[in-house]
Amino acid sequence: MPTSRIRSRANARIWQDIATFVVAWAVLFATSVWPIGSSGGFAFMGISAWLILRRPLNGIVLLLLLASCPVEAVGIPRPFAVLFLTATLGAVIRNVDFSHAAKSSITVASLAFCVLATALIKPDHLSQVVPYWEGFGLIVLVQAIITTRRDFLVAIVALVTVSAASTVVGYTHLKMGEQTAQYRAVANAPETRLVIDSKWKITSNGDRVRWIWAGAEPNYRALVLAFCVVVSAALFSSATSTRMAWFYAAVGVLTILGLLGTYSRSGFLSATIGVVLTIVSRIKFSTKIVFLIVVAAISVSIAMPAIIDRIATIGRNLRETGGTGRLAAWSIGIQIWEGSPIFGNGGETRYMMEGAVHNTFIEIAADFGIFGGLLFVAIVAVPFLNRPRVSFPSREYHLVSSALAFGLIAACCQAATVTLYDPVLLWLCAVLCFVFHRLNSRPRLRMQTS
Numbered sequence: 001m002p003t004s005r006i007r008s009r010a011n012a013r014i015w016q017d018i019a020t021f022v023v024a025w026a027v028l029f030a031t032s033v034w035p036i037g038s039s040g041g042f043a044f045m046g047i048s049a050w051l052i053l054r055r056p057l058n059g060i061v062l063l064l065l066l067a068s069c070p071v072e073a074v075g076i077p078r079p080f081a082v083l084f085l086t087a088t089l090g091a092v093i094r095n096v097d098f099s100h101a102a103k104s105s106i107t108v109a110s111l112a113f114c115v116l117a118t119a120l121i122k123p124d125h126l127s128q129v130v131p132y133w134e135g136f137g138l139i140v141l142v143q144a145i146i147t148t149r150r151d152f153l154v155a156i157v158a159l160v161t162v163s164a165a166s167t168v169v170g171y172t173h174l175k176m177g178e179q180t181a182q183y184r185a186v187a188n189a190p191e192t193r194l195v196i197d198s199k200w201k202i203t204s205n206g207d208r209v210r211w212i213w214a215g216a217e218p219n220y221r222a223l224v225l226a227f228c229v230v231v232s233a234a235l236f237s238s239a240t241s242t243r244m245a246w247f248y249a250a251v252g253v254l255t256i257l258g259l260l261g262t263y264s265r266s267g268f269l270s271a272t273i274g275v276v277l278t279i280v281s282r283i284k285f286s287t288k289i290v291f292l293i294v295v296a297a298i299s300v301s302i303a304m305p306a307i308i309d310r311i312a313t314i315g316r317n318l319r320e321t322g323g324t325g326r327l328a329a330w331s332i333g334i335q336i337w338e339g340s341p342i343f344g345n346g347g348e349t350r351y352m353m354e355g356a357v358h359n360t361f362i363e364i365a366a367d368f369g370i371f372g373g374l375l376f377v378a379i380v381a382v383p384f385l386n387r388p389r390v391s392f393p394s395r396e397y398h399l400v401s402s403a404l405a406f407g408l409i410a411a412c413c414q415a416a417t418v419t420l421y422d423p424v425l426l427w428l429c430a431v432l433c434f435v436f437h438r439l440n441s442r443p444r445l446r447m448q449t450s
Helices: 003-033 038-054 057-067 079-093 105-120 123-145 149-179 181-186 190-200 218-238 242-261 265-281 283-303 306-312 314-321 326-339 349-353 360-385 395-415 424-439
Strands: none
Touching: 003 038, 003 057, 003 149, 003 181, 038 057, 038 079, 057 079, 057 123, 057 149, 057 424, 079 123, 105 123, 105 360, 105 424, 123 424, 149 181, 149 218, 149 242, 149 424, 218 242, 218 265, 218 283, 218 395, 218 424, 242 265, 242 283, 265 283, 265 306, 265 314, 265 395, 326 349, 326 360, 349 360, 360 395, 360 424, 395 424
């Protein structure tokens, strides 16, 4: 068969998959807004199963999509776990090789952490370790399925695209408020409604302004959005065609709007750190990134003028309230860790605090001791250890590498201001960075690119 015909069929399959992904996203979106119920959830899972059987990589894209949409109204318990199992089964059916993923350093670190956390957790709090095992499974699955540079490009573009699309979802839910199916699915008690309402606001007597859906935690959303802001800026700056440059520009502006729409001051600071580090490390590409930031700033000033006042209060908030009580919470968290520094408190830190520590790394150490804390840090530190052994085919790859590394730093900075009871999004950023460096390490320079 002629090469041109093979290529034409491959492109047709890609466009069919893209169209189906749009339908899957529309189903999730519609289910979160209108009372479709479990029929929407089963429709999404049916579409997902078909896509996964066509191509295992589609499972990763669907998991990214699910992580960036409201899912409480789909009518299926633990939809992320169900979709993960479906993606894993699809990979097994398509004979995906898991051997290299099972032996990688990031897999070993995450497995060791999960085993230690499970061993140390107290029986009453055993459910707390379930998200860690889901994160471990995602780390293995991503490494097993993404085996070429083209696979990686599909995954990273999918991540920034669904993050940009989540901005539209968040804004729609803000405007519709209590009229959405998501709100009715989450707000099943008066006290829950008060919490949801307080999340939408930035002051106790202010209007609803946050671009999030009911049940979403704005600082959690800001973590993955901070990572995607840095990466999308790099993709825009390194685009080799005008069409892709416009696409990445639109994605970048929407992602920045989504990040600032959370009104998370720590999220803004984290993303700023990542972008500035990327610009300084690759000054040649800085003009395009600065242009994207200027366009985004104009869009923000029109769409959400209140964010300017919010950012302006960062210094005063730190001086007067210790970062909305974060500094005091960190101090208490460290004191709790000092009470049992080796074995931790078995998942009881949040109950001893009567609230969150507002620092993932401190709370992990307080829960699982010094070794648990070090293993958790190792999971996000391993990708940086591969960078000295990486060799890239072009300067654009250098820029993407820097953006991934600094985007991961931005995500870690944000994780240091919130307590992630579900580490999946942080570990996702880490494993994507790890996979990119593995695919470009010197022994793998001859790996196929398609």
